[in-house]
Amino acid sequence: MLSPEALKRIDRELTKYPADQKQSAVMAALAIAQGEHGHLTPEVMAFVAAYLGMPPIAVEEVASFYTMYDTQPVGRYKLCLCTNLPCALQGATAAAAHLQKRLGIGWNETTPDGRFTLKEGECFGACGDAPVMLVNNKRMASFMTPEAIDRFLAELPK
Secondary structure, X not given: OOOHHHHHXXXXXXXXXXXXXXXXXXXXXXXXXXXXHOOOOHHHHXXXXXXXXXXXXXXXHHHHHOOOOOOOOOOOEEEEEEOOHHHHHOOHHHHHHHHHHHHOOOOOEEOOOOOEEEEEEOOOOOHHHOOOEEXXXXXXXXXXXXXXXXXXXXXXXX
16 A cells, blocks of 8 residues: 555654554654545545554544645645634735735636646744744745745746
């Protein structure tokens, strides 16, 4: 289900925890599995659960709680906009409306061409840069006004 390279990476994560606490590596293991498969299918989550000696439901609870994990396919660019109060007070509501109009999709939807998926996010810990958008769980974009969003989208490779 996962490549030998992915399993080696998970094994490396396991060394960070006591041997009887393998479940502590669940978040790292899910990120590695998602990186390899694009999203977390029930089969992939069951494999991770077995590998870590956890009940499958416990892994599914983690995967469904955090917005960084995708249990459905997502677009090439997953745009996760923080809408918590600090970002909302700095324009996240307008940014969200602009993104939805510009992309023609709502929250948790993907554009018909598969290029963008739009997600609503929780705090990313960068309130001073509000509103903040996390791209593909790796790149943080700050001060996302409608104008900044247009510039950002124009710079993304097709």
